[in-house]
Amino acid sequence: xxxxxxxxxKHYSQIxxxxxxxxxxxxxxxxxxxxxxxxxxxxxxxxxxQNIHKHWIDxxxxxxxxxxxxxxxxxxxxxRNVELTRREYDKRTVIPxxxxxxxxxxxxxxxxxxxxxxxxxxxxxxxFDLEKLFSLNLKRAELLAESSGISDxxxxxxxxxxxxxxxxxxxxxxxxxxxxxxxxxxxxISSQPDxxxxxxxxxxxxxxxxxxxxxxxxxxxxxxxxVDEVEHPLTIGxxxxxxxxxxxxxxxxxxxxLSAGIHEIGHGLDSLQRNPEWRGQPINARKFPSFGxxxxxxxxxxxxxxxxxxxxxxxxFKEKVGVFTDIDLDTFYSAINTVKPGLSRMRADELTYILxxxxxxxxxxxxxxxNIKINELxxxxxxxxxxYLNVEVPSDTLxxxxxLHWYSQYWGYFFGYALGDIISSQIAETLSQLLPEWRESLQxxxxxxxxxxxxxxxxxxxxxxxxxxxVEKITGEPLTNKYLINYLNEKYTELYxx
Numbered sequence: 001x002x003x004x005x006x007x008x009x010k011h012y013s014q015i016x017x018x019x020x021x022x023x024x025x026x027x028x029x030x031x032x033x034x035x036x037x038x039x040x041x042x043x044x045x046x047x048x049x050q051n052i053h054k055h056w057i058d059x060x061x062x063x064x065x066x067x068x069x070x071x072x073x074x075x076x077x078x079x080r081n082v083e084l085t086r087r088e089y090d091k092r093t094v095i096p097x098x099x100x101x102x103x104x105x106x107x108x109x110x111x112x113x114x115x116x117x118x119x120x121x122x123x124x125x126x127x128f129d130l131e132k133l134f135s136l137n138l139k140r141a142e143l144l145a146e147s148s149g150i151s152d153x154x155x156x157x158x159x160x161x162x163x164x165x166x167x168x169x170x171x172x173x174x175x176x177x178x179x180x181x182x183x184x185x186x187x188x189i190s191s192q193p194d195x196x197x198x199x200x201x202x203x204x205x206x207x208x209x210x211x212x213x214x215x216x217x218x219x220x221x222x223x224x225x226x227v228d229e230v231e232h233p234l235t236i237g238x239x240x241x242x243x244x245x246x247x248x249x250x251x252x253x254x255x256x257x258l259s260a261g262i263h264e265i266g267h268g269l270d271s272l273q274r275n276p277e278w279r280g281q282p283i284n285a286r287k288f289p290s291f292g293x294x295x296x297x298x299x300x301x302x303x304x305x306x307x308x309x310x311x312x313x314x315x316x317f318k319e320k321v322g323v324f325t326d327i328d329l330d331t332f333y334s335a336i337n338t339v340k341p342g343l344s345r346m347r348a349d350e351l352t353y354i355l356x357x358x359x360x361x362x363x364x365x366x367x368x369x370x371n372i373k374i375n376e377l378x379x380x381x382x383x384x385x386x387x388y389l390n391v392e393v394p395s396d397t398l399x400x401x402x403x404l405h406w407y408s409q410y411w412g413y414f415f416g417y418a419l420g421d422i423i424s425s426q427i428a429e430t431l432s433q434l435l436p437e438w439r440e441s442l443q444x445x446x447x448x449x450x451x452x453x454x455x456x457x458x459x460x461x462x463x464x465x466x467x468x469x470x471v472e473k474i475t476g477e478p479l480t481n482k483y484l485i486n487y488l489n490e491k492y493t494e495l496y497x498x
Contacts, residue, residue, distance in 0.1 A: 004067040005078055011064065012085060013280045015055045020239045022048045027236040027244055029108065031228045038112050042105045049104035056092040065089055077283060080464055084282035091160060094147040095140055103140065106133045107409040114407035115231060123378050123396040130407060131374045134367070137411045141368060154368035157412035162288045164468040167365060170415055173422070173481060174358045180485050182388070185352055188339035188496050195335045200323045202254040210254070210320050211247060211261040217313065218299065219451050220245070220265045224272055232404040233260040233346075235267035235296075240279045243271045254321065255336060256347060259300055266299035267292065269451065273459035286463035289416025291470055294423035295458070301350045301421070302428045302487070303450070307333055308443040337495055341389040343398045350421070351488055352389060357418040359384045360403075364414065423471055425484040427458065430475045 022045065029041055055061065068074065068082045110129040117126035141153035141160075150156045155167045202210075211227055214220075223241075230246040237243050245264035247257050270292065278284035286292070303309055310317075310333055318324050324332070339349050345356040363380055366372050372380055381400040382393040393399040405413055431438055431453060441449045458474060471479045492498070 004064050005074060005082070008061070008064040008068055008085065009081070009281060011055065011058070011061050012081075012282060015052055016280050016285070018048055018052045018055070020237070020242075022052070023236050024238040027228075027238060027246075029111075030230045030234070030236070030246065035112075038109070042108050045108050046101040046105040050097050050101045053092060053095070053097050053100040056089055057097075062089060062093075077278075077464070081282045084463060087163070088282070090147070091144060094143045099136065099139060099143075103133075103136045103409070106136055107407075111404060111408045114401065114404065118231075118397050118401045121395050121397040123401060126401070126407065127375055133407070134374055134411075138368060141412075152369070154365055154412065157368070158415065161412050162290050162416065163466045165290070165415070165419075170361065174354075174361065174418065176481050177354055177418070177422075177484070178358060178388075180481075180489075181351065181355060184489070184492070185339060185341065185355075187498055188351065188492055189341065191496055192340065193334040193338055194331070195338050195340070197324065197327055198255055198335055199252045200254075200321075201251050202321045202323065203251060204249045206320055206322075207249045207251075207254055207257045210317065211257060213313075213316055213320070214258065214261050215265060217445075218262065218265045218269070218447050220268050221272065225268050227261070233264055234404075235264045235271070237271055240274075240276075240284075241272070243268045253347070259304065260346070262304040263296045263300040266296035269299075269454070270295040270459050273451075273455040274462050275460045278462055283464060284462045288463070288467045289413050290419035290423060291467045293416045293420025294427065295420075295454070297417070297420040298424035298427060298454075302424060303442070303447075305337055305350060306439070306442065308439045310336075311443045312445045334495065337491075339492065339496070341391050343385070343391055343393060344402060346402070351492060354418045354421055355388045357414055359388055360405075360414040361418070364412065419467075419479075422479065422481055422484045423467075425487045426471060426475050426477075426480065428487070429483045 025041065025044055025048070029038075033041060065082060065086050068078075069086065074082065106129065110126065110133045113126045113129045117123060137157070138153060141157040144160050145151065145153045145156035148156055148159070150159065152167055158165050158167065158170070208227075215222065215225070215227065224243060226244050228244065228246050229249060231248060233245075233247050235243065235245050245261070245268050247260040247264065249257050274284050274286075310329060314329050314332060318327075327335075337349065339351045341352050341355075342348060345353070345360075348356050359381070362384065363372070363377065366380075367374070367377075378393075378396050378400045385391050385393050385399070401407075405411070431450070435449060435453055438450050438453075441447075461470060461473070464470070465473055468479055
């Protein structure tokens with residue numbers, strides 16, 4: 001029966017290989033592919049997705065899974081590999097291969113149309129393709145819901161991406177966070193430190209050098225990663241020792257590139273620091289949005305917006321950019337942590353960020369429930385931004401078209417960013433209890449202690465557990481909002497002298 005298990009892993013390795021090729025093509029699509037290559041690239045993605053799907057639903061593969069499930073002498077890791085394979089197989093078998101190909105082709109086409117629509121500031125330019133893409137995603141969600149006995153297609157999609165989470169659980173989590181955030185944000189915005197100097201021009205070339213310095217400090221290895229520019233930053237895995245990050249440079253927004261760089265390095269380290277003995281196995285391919293985003297948000301916020309980090313990095317930053325010589329550390333630190341409700345999720349301060357995510361979650365929830373339609377998205381979006389953040393949206397480019405997710409393959413994903421903040425603060429509390437000297441180490445210019453702790457206690461666990469159980473295994477208690485609320489309350493009460 002061990003032979004059946006080895007054959008199962010061998011079959012899965014073919015899927016893993018195809019997915020790595022797909023990752024490389026997706027990276028190229030977002031970075032260097034000439035625009036006229038889109039039509040053929042769409043055909044390539046369609047072929048790959050369909051063949052990956054064929055491998056998943058292969059009858060011999062199904063037989064191997066069943067054989068492995070009948071024995072009781074596999075160890076816990078082997079059993080988890082079988083469990084994860086069965087879970088994915090069951091989900092895949094309810095999705096027709098034509099739908100898989102159509103989703104792959106339409107998501108990549110819509111993404112390219114979105115880029116044009118965004119440049120034109122015309123949501124109407126992408127509506128036709130977005131409606132087609134949503135229709136395909138809705139069909140997939142309905143099939144998943146039917147097969148799993150879930151009445152809500154959106155909940156089925158959430159559970160497909162991150163098992164254990166439900167719409168009701170997310171509603172409860174987000175409502176509790178809103179109860180704290182909305183009045184607390186109002187307290188903070190009554191006092192606004194100067195931020196104007198953050199728009200001083202820093203050339204693209206210097207920003208590239210700064211991001212390179214970040215990769216060195218955060219120990220993102222150049223032999224297994226690289227940094228490229230895209231319209232919307234993301235991390236793309238092209239193989240077990242090939243994980244690439246991307247950023248976007250704007251000469252009057254130097255902090256945007258740095259924040260994106262730190263965020264994506266968090267993803268990159270999470271992927272690269274998995275257990276090497278599990279490479280090419282299902283247990284090593286953790287794709288849960290909530291936990292994945294916790295690792296990027298941990299670096300971006302708790303590390304990258306901390307006084308300790310900038311106590312070390314600010315002298316490097318000042319020397320490189322040359323236009324901040326008159327700005328001291330305290331002024332800079334206050335500016336980058338200013339609470340200022342705005343239009344952009346990517347540029348949002350860490351206090352208002354979750355409100356951006358809650359808006360997207362609620363829109364998705366209502367869209368899948370049939371309460372709103374695609375062509376109503378700009379209006380609904382603008383109304384929620386006025387209600388939750390008290391900001392007026394001047395254009396679709398700055399509003400409903402700012403993120404790539406709905407125009408690509410990331411439906412039912414946004415909730416993970418908010419959960420990422422919650423989980424990261426809970427992990428940071430555990431880190432502080434076990435390694436109270438980590439902040440001092442960071443201030444002294446060393447990230448090694450933190451990186452190694454994350455590698456040994458978080459990243460190397462892979463998909464050994466689902467997100468909710470993984471949080472409890474690492475921190476010793478179930479997922480809770482209290483550490484995020486405590487972290488934000490303490491930090492911003494001190495900053496704003498509340």
